[in-house]
Amino acid sequence: MREVAVIGVGMTKFGEHWEKSFRELGIEAGYRALLDAGIESKDVDALFVGNMSGGIFLEQEHISSMVSEAVGMTEHNVPALRVEAADASGGVAFQQAVLAIASGVYETVVVGGAEKMSDLTSIGVTDAMASMGDRSWEGLFGATIPSLYALVARRHMAEFGTTKEQLAHVAVKNHYNGARNPYAQFRREIKLETALRASPVAEPLGMFDCAPISDGAAAVVLTTFDNAKKLSEKPVVKVVGLGLATDTLALARRKEITTFKATVAAARRAYEMASIKPSDVDVAEVHDSYSIGEILAIEDLGFFKKGEGGPATEEGRTALGGEIPVNPSGGLKARGHPLGATGVAQIAELVWQLRGEAGDRQVKDARIGLAQNVGGVGGTAAVTILEVI
């Protein structure tokens, strides 16, 4: 299998984009990625799009054709497809593109992730997101996605003594980082009390434990490592590890809920492929759709022992200057979470970090980066490891 590298990244600002359509967001992200890569549309062999639900948010399926047309690629009938894995759609689309190039079928592929959520009312978004869980056995019984994460949080608190303050520290840290990210939806630091006093969504989770409703798109350009070395004027970022895993759709059908086994399995596969250990990772972008999600992630990825994620966050060990900076972009909480775009935005952030282009949120000497993208309440996990050469 051939080695694959990222040569360009781009994204829109994430947020509520009333005037911009889904197509316009996609075009903006794609254009920036191509400019960054120094290539043109004619150089692109295929288009992979991560999008969770055009069907519910836009009443639109066939996203592959929609995006291909929007970015002007139907002129050459370019191959395109959409990947869906709830809010791991972006990360899984990225991995599929890597495999497609590694297999030898394509040379240069653009991976886009996009979602436009804000056209629906809040309850409409809550309901759309419930399709990430088991509609018949969770949604029908009244369970929203935040309520399922809340069940995980309460159990984690009971088993390991994790506190609400520790959960709030995730939001505080991520807002601090997001304030330094020009693409973030929320660019203001917050105080711990603000997070703790927030109105409840599903106890013990409140508004500041939950990622916002966002519109946005991110895109990356992938090509063979050999092409990259020849083409790119910027430091080349190689894809060194991939891991993908599933777990049950419904939370109740798992034996334990305080570990996302999909993350554990995906991480193991990625670490093995990359021949590295968790302690070799210099910077990580993880899936904090809910604050407890980040706590679980840093445990399940092996950065900290099970149960120590809360104290580790509280002690600042995952802060920008900490021993393993997590979510320097601001994470899903502050950067925003357009469901299908997040996984690709995580890659973009890692590339900026590994190239030394991350400005005020730069992690020093970042050489190996890890992205963890989760679908729903742990039904899918995609872990990707990048290394700057």
Add this chain to the structure above:
Amino acid sequence: MDVGIVTYGVYVPCYRILPEEIGRVWGKDGAAVGKGLMVEMKSVPGLDEDTVTISVEAARRALKRKPVDPKEIGAIFVGSESHPYAVKPTATIVAEAIQAAPNLTAADFEFACKAGTAGIQALLGMVKAEYIKYGVSIGADTSQGAPGNALEYTAAAGGAAYVIGRDDVIARVNHTVSFTTDTPDFWRREGMKYPSHGERFTGTPAYFRHITSCAKMLMEKAGTKPEDYDYAVFHQPNGKFPLRVAKMLGFANEQVMTGLWTPKIGNTYSGSMLIGLAAILDEAKPGDRILAVSFGSGAGSDGFDITVTDEIKNFNRSAAPTVKELTSVYKVIDYAMYTKYREKIKMEGE
């Protein structure tokens, strides 16, 4: 062949509202109204409860007390004036929820407060004729009283399920008779949320006439007098009417008190007499004789002459809560919460 009651179960929702709270909103001395009606509080169904859920719980409780194989249930009838669907039977949902489907007949009955007893009469016939081995009749309601109306102080929610069979009965129905006339004392037109009634007309020409006529017919057929009964239970729209009709017929208060539950839970309409009867069966001993007469507006009364059998000693009564037990834990709510639960508030889109 003995035909009668094989087992029974009762369900009453746990919320209550007091007459003084209702009076507070409508500018009346609610406590005095409650005292006059002999009603201390009435039950209120939760937002997720209706006649279907009450019927299922009551039926499941009945089956917990006696191991009747649900597949041997040949008929299920649910009597109510508050079926959740105007068209689509409550009885079929109950049938699936007690795993009796599909080899049985089912239908919903309506006859104001006596719909449940009408179902029992139908089952007695089917069981005696050996068309079915067991049948279930349920009387359950989540009745509505119009805001500020007298009935609002008493219209409550609850239900009782009776399994009718032969031979292994805990209470044998010796006789049943009915007195039925076209008397428009209380009615509700299709599409209307609240019923209408003839106020004082609902008394003498309706409730009292039908119950006394039915009870007299029954005692004549059975060759009995009031003294021959250990218990008497009547339809109980409030706490006062059953005591008055008992006196008119020559029964003593002591015979009626065990089965008098409206003071504690309000008028459960189709559940009313049947919950009272259940409270009697909760305490009755072999050989006890019961006179039970229902009343449904429109109007009619079904009367039953019942004798408790030895089988009640083998009956696993404690597998489900008695009427005393299940009404001992409750939560009092205010009028605002009551209007929310009873869906009296006009909502968006209506």
Add this chain to the structure above:
Amino acid sequence: MPVPRYWRYQDQRYNLAGSKCGVCGGVYFPQRPLCPKCHRESLGKMERVTLSGEGRIISYTVVHEPLIDYEHQAPYIMALIETPEGPILLGQIVDAEPEEVEIGREVEAVFRKLREEGKSGTIQYGYKFRLKR
């Protein structure tokens, strides 16, 4: 929810009807045609079994931001219940204040309305849980 899909799972929702693998004896809820341990050997050998409805709370939450058609029920309590038969169930806790709910508390299943699809749609019933008192 389209009527056929709602109807298809009725027995499971009303009666807590799950599956028992005829090969390994594993009990699952909801029903499944295939045992995840025995794979093809279990095809055609999954038996219908009903759970008792008894259980114990292993986690709970109070939902303040609900789904469509659940607006007026909010806030409501949702819990994960472990059962003696094995499967874990997800359901609402009814007739209780949030302060009364704790991990480890015993519950029993009850039959309640899950939701109504507006004023003219179907009424959907299923299981919820009540604290054992």
